[in-house]
Amino acid sequence: MKIDSNGNLILGTTVILITTLLLMAIFVFTAINYIENENIDSSENDNFKYVIDDYTRNLEVLGRSSINDATEWVYHTYKLSDSRGEIKKNLEKKLDKENEKFEEKYDMKISSEVLSVENTDSPWKILFKVKLNIEKNNNRYSKIVEKNASIEGLKDPLPVAKLSVASGIYKQGDKLNYKNALTRYLKLRNLESPFSYAFATTPQFIKKCPYDPYIHHGDPGVLKDCLKNGYFHESADGSCYLCRLEGKAVCPHYGMEVFIQTHTPLTNGSVSCSDHVVFHDHYNGEKLNKYDFDSLILDSSHRKKYGLGGEDDGQ
Ligand SMILES: [Zn+2]
Ligand SMILES: [Zn+2]
Numbered sequence: 001m002k003i004d005s006n007g008n009l010i011l012g013t014t015v016i017l018i019t020t021l022l023l024m025a026i027f028v029f030t031a032i033n034y035i036e037n038e039n040i041d042s043s044e045n046d047n048f049k050y051v052i053d054d055y056t057r058n059l060e061v062l063g064r065s066s067i068n069d070a071t072e073w074v075y076h077t078y079k080l081s082d083s084r085g086e087i088k089k090n091l092e093k094k095l096d097k098e099n100e101k102f103e104e105k106y107d108m109k110i111s112s113e114v115l116s117v118e119n120t121d122s123p124w125k126i127l128f129k130v131k132l133n134i135e136k137n138n139n140r141y142s143k144i145v146e147k148n149a150s151i152e153g154l155k156d157p158l159p160v161a162k163l164s165v166a167s168g169i170y171k172q173g174d175k176l177n178y179k180n181a182l183t184r185y186l187k188l189r190n191l192e193s194p195f196s197y198a199f200a201t202t203p204q205f206i207k208k209c210p211y212d213p214y215i216h217h218g219d220p221g222v223l224k225d226c227l228k229n230g231y232f233h234e235s236a237d238g239s240c241y242l243c244r245l246e247g248k249a250v251c252p253h254y255g256m257e258v259f260i261q262t263h264t265p266l267t268n269g270s271v272s273c274s275d276h277v278v279f280h281d282h283y284n285g286e287k288l289n290k291y292d293f294d295s296l297i298l299d300s301s302h303r304k305k306y307g308l309g310g311e312d313d314g315q
Pocket of ligand 1: 211
């Protein structure tokens with residue numbers, strides 16, 4: 001009995017000792033790892049920094065291409081109710097492939113997670129946030145990489161998201177021709193002079209108008225050039241690119257607007273031609289020049305914004 005209890009005592013002490021040592025070892029190991037992670041950025045590994053820079057540059061290209069995939073999806077008659085989610089999914093797929101390439105190129109383990117697709121202060125840029133995990137020789141490093149991608153040059157998804165490709169909208173050079181789709185749309189809503197918008201045109205590709213401040217559109221030749229090039233304009237009332245993908249003509253984000261150009265002999269007033277007005281706000285405007293078939297139909301507040309105040313100003 002005595003030997004047994006002594007044996008128990010020794011066994012007990014040993015177990016406690018081993019447990020304590022084990023816990024200490026785990027603690028030390030975790031602490032070292034933590035310190036390593038903290039220091040990597042500054043000292044040890046310029047290598048990681050190089051990889052992250054390379055990765056970030058790629059993110060801009062892949063982000064933009066992920067937006068473009070969503071746009072093409074809309075142009076192929078699909079409806080998007082969550083454009084951010086769709087773009088996120090597209091980007092995740094692209095990054096999975098990219099990670100493999102990076103693993104080979106840099107001989108590291110790389111994984112990533114797309115955290116968000118967000119609006120920015122500028123309607124021309126979308127912000128991507130990605131969590132990047134890199135591992136090499138037991139060094140682990142995590143960083144949230146952020147990059148803006150431009151939407152300039154991409155197609156405007158709003159016309160097809162709003163009216164669908166089946167509505168008859170067709171490509172005409174670098175513009176879209178609404179054919180009878182807008183007339184039908186305005187007629188359905190009992191808006192004034194729907195036939196003014198028969199065969200109206202709109203730019204297909206997002207281009208930022210260089211005539212800034214916009215009041216210069218009243219200067220000789222400017223409006224004509226703006227329409228010829230199909231420029232888009234910043235607008236607090238118009239919708240952002242991500243909401244355009246969902247077929248929304250207005251949204252809470254800082255967005256853009258574009259003139260839908262009518263080509264009509266009709267001279268009566270109709271819906272003002274800024275796209276957020278045609279598709280959502282529905283207030284009326286008058287032709288800038290009654291005798292010009294290609295004249296814009298504009299309300300007074302847009303005339304003011306673009307410096308097109310007078311009856312015969314502009315074109
Ligand atoms: Zn312009
Ligand atoms: Zn929006």
